[in-house]
Amino acid sequence: MARLKVGVLISGSGTNLQALIDDCARAEAESEIVLVLSNQADAFGLTRAERADLPHRVIDHREHSSRAAFEQALSQALEASGVELVCLAGFMRVLTAEFVERWRDRLINIHPSLLPAFKGLDTHARAIEAGVRFAGCTVHFVRPEVDNGPIIVQAAVPVLPDDTAETLAARVLREEHRCLPLAVRLIAQGRVSVVGARCVIDAEAPGGALVNPAPGP
Numbered sequence: 001m002a003r004l005k006v007g008v009l010i011s012g013s014g015t016n017l018q019a020l021i022d023d024c025a026r027a028e029a030e031s032e033i034v035l036v037l038s039n040q041a042d043a044f045g046l047t048r049a050e051r052a053d054l055p056h057r058v059i060d061h062r063e064h065s066s067r068a069a070f071e072q073a074l075s076q077a078l079e080a081s082g083v084e085l086v087c088l089a090g091f092m093r094v095l096t097a098e099f100v101e102r103w104r105d106r107l108i109n110i111h112p113s114l115l116p117a118f119k120g121l122d123t124h125a126r127a128i129e130a131g132v133r134f135a136g137c138t139v140h141f142v143r144p145e146v147d148n149g150p151i152i153v154q155a156a157v158p159v160l161p162d163d164t165a166e167t168l169a170a171r172v173l174r175e176e177h178r179c180l181p182l183a184v185r186l187i188a189q190g191r192v193s194v195v196g197a198r199c200v201i202d203a204e205a206p207g208g209a210l211v212n213p214a215p216g217p
């Protein structure tokens, strides 16, 4: 069976890209990364792509006269590579509604919070400030409104009493590295359908509930 062709957009360290690279290395992988694009020339994720012998290039938003021209360059590169699913993996540019509609339901993003809570930036510091007991990450289909869209996968982690934004971020990032590959696998297996504002997913849900703090003896 032909593997789903995946394009990955990055801006930085690319640890989520690395998680996808590692997952696609499985013998039974249902997807393959055919292009990595970064808007930042110094993104370490480009080194990760090079080491994995993946096609990669920089499309610098600063070298384009408009957001539309930048996004046209992105789409042209993605389409030239036959990309069927675009993953935003730490991509730090806001995309216009035109781009989102062009790639509607073929464009996913990973966000470091349990959406719809904590949209935007500094999610971990805000979660700690708010005193929530659980934080986490969300993989969702992209819609024109930032950090919105049908949710595919979420992971929840406990917020610990001595957590800092850095310690919480590290705990969430480990789950991001599980959730993004899982979302791509589910999509590649044809087990995700978008019904209105939600996803219907042909997969088991975990049993039981998480409680934080843990109930004492």
Ligand code: GRF
Residues within 6 Å of the ligand: 010, 011, 012, 013, 014, 015, 016, 017, 045, 089, 090, 091, 110, 111, 112, 173, 176
């Ligand atoms: C991740 O925390 C992701 O949730 C957020 O940006 C960070 C990117 O990390 N969008 P990396 O570049 O994948 O390491």
